Amino acid sequence: MMNFVDTYRCTLCGRTVLPHEAEGTCPSCGEKGILDVEYDYAKLRGFLDRSWLERNPLRTMFRYIPLLPLEDPSVSKMLPIGWTPLIRMDALERTLGLRSLHVKDEGANPSGSLKDRASAIAVLRAISEGKKTVACSSTGNAASSLACHAARMGLEAVIFVPGRAPVGKLNQIMIHGAEVVMVDGDYKAAYALSKDAIETFGWYNRNAAVNANLVEGKKTAAYEIIEMLGFEVPDWVVVSVGDGCTIAGLHKGFYDFMKLGIIDRLPRLLGVQSKGCAPLAEAFRTGKLKEAKEDTIADSIAVGIPRNPVKALSAVSSSKGTWVTVDDEAILDAMRTLGKHGIFAEPASAAGYAGLEEARRQNIIKEGESVVFVHTGHGLKDPENARRAVGTPEPVKADMSALKHRFKTKGE
Numbered sequence: 001m002m003n004f005v006d007t008y009r010c011t012l013c014g015r016t017v018l019p020h021e022a023e024g025t026c027p028s029c030g031e032k033g034i035l036d037v038e039y040d041y042a043k044l045r046g047f048l049d050r051s052w053l054e055r056n057p058l059r060t061m062f063r064y065i066p067l068l069p070l071e072d073p074s075v076s077k078m079l080p081i082g083w084t085p086l087i088r089m090d091a092l093e094r095t096l097g098l099r100s101l102h103v104k105d106e107g108a109n110p111s112g113s114l115k116d117r118a119s120a121i122a123v124l125r126a127i128s129e130g131k132k133t134v135a136c137s138s139t140g141n142a143a144s145s146l147a148c149h150a151a152r153m154g155l156e157a158v159i160f161v162p163g164r165a166p167v168g169k170l171n172q173i174m175i176h177g178a179e180v181v182m183v184d185g186d187y188k189a190a191y192a193l194s195k196d197a198i199e200t201f202g203w204y205n206r207n208a209a210v211n212a213n214l215v216e217g218k219k220t221a222a223y224e225i226i227e228m229l230g231f232e233v234p235d236w237v238v239v240s241v242g243d244g245c246t247i248a249g250l251h252k253g254f255y256d257f258m259k260l261g262i263i264d265r266l267p268r269l270l271g272v273q274s275k276g277c278a279p280l281a282e283a284f285r286t287g288k289l290k291e292a293k294e295d296t297i298a299d300s301i302a303v304g305i306p307r308n309p310v311k312a313l314s315a316v317s318s319s320k321g322t323w324v325t326v327d328d329e330a331i332l333d334a335m336r337t338l339g340k341h342g343i344f345a346e347p348a349s350a351a352g353y354a355g356l357e358e359a360r361r362q363n364i365i366k367e368g369e370s371v372v373f374v375h376t377g378h379g380l381k382d383p384e385n386a387r388r389a390v391g392t393p394e395p396v397k398a399d400m401s402a403l404k405h406r407f408k409t410k411g412e
């Protein structure tokens with residue numbers, strides 16, 4: 001397979017780096033100098049158009065391989081990641097007064113979250129670089145996803161988790177046989193230790209924000225949204241934000257399709273953060289990025305020092321989008337609302353839906369507009385917070401009269 005990567009460019013200083021430096025950050029800017037992968041759009045334009053997409057038989061994210069930084073032939077052995085359902089939500093779109101509302105169901109990925117799209121790139125690049133071990137620090141989904149795909153492809157995974165990882169995600173990591181380093185501390189501490197360990201032991205680094213290639217995996221969700229809408233561009237795409245890689249990835253996907261002439265405008269991006277941890281929404285308002293506390297049930301987006309602020313903020317701004325914040329009560333409420341319409345979302349994912357409701361309340365998203373909500377992670381990953389949303393059932397005596405009484409009193 002041919003590779004259409006042109007160069008890797010620093011998002012801060014604009015310097016380009018050599019391919020062998022491409023898994024890291026800019027040598028001039030250090031940690032903050034996140035790179036961006038640039039493609040040879042002129043070459044791609046020659047063949048990658050709507051009809052190429054329509055003729056493409058592959059129903060996974062690997063249908064977009066010319067637009068990914070991959071050359072590895074082991075793609076066919078990967079679990080089927082991507083091409084997740086785009087579901088029309090008729091009842092909710094009426095409630096919200098929208099022309100259309102679709103849910104992009106990333107919970108349908110093999111490990112139950114959108115992180116699979118980035119892990120795919122990590123695992124395949126690790127294999128082509130001859131690495132035997134992949135590593136990351138994560139509050140859960142990046143790790144459970146990496147553990148899953150590393151196991152499938154015969155790699156070792158070393159996962160640094162902070163003390164507060166939700167049980168469902170931790171179980172996934174363990175079931176897939178990864179080496180778990182449970183760091184006594186928060187995400188920041190786990191991240192710092194993983195960074196040192198990756199350098200010391202020479203493992204493949206799946207810390208999404210600092211590895212430009214991984215965002216490329218996430219952008220495939222945007223391609224799928226456009227294809228599945230029959231090449232119509234929605235007015236808004238709504239997603240929750242932690243490090244900022246997901247929203248940056250979505251922007252990149254829409255941008256690529258613009259560059260290729262497949263669509264003629266970008267959807268506006270609504271970035272949603274939890275009130276208990278909203279450094280990017282704050283930075284958008286004040287112009288200054290400050291460390292935030294991590295006080296929210298939405299663990300996947302509780303990132304006090306986002307690793308990808310430049311790309312995330314410019315993704316939203318250049319799409320003419322904006323940011324909203326939602327509190328934990330609104331998140332629990334969104335979990336119940338989505339659940340009643342067949343969608344089981346973990347808190348971080350439901351936060352995006354709560355943000356959509358908030359944006360309608362503030363009339364940021366207008367009546368009659370079309371919206372895609374990206375549902376980023378399955379609710380089974382965090383059973384404790386699901387219980388918090390709905391409680392536990394009252395037991396009933398095993399006889400009919402008790403049951404009749406219960407249905408009578410429930411009819412209020």
Ligand SMILES: *Cc1c(COP(=O)(O)O)cnc(C)c1O
Nearest residue numbers: 141242243244245246300376377
């Ligand atoms: C990782 C994640 C996000 C946010 O992605 P970032 O790249 O950290 O902004 C949102 N929801 C879920 C379920 C996630 O796992």
Ligand SMILES: [Zn+2]
Nearest residue numbers: 010013026029
């Ligand atoms: Zn730089």
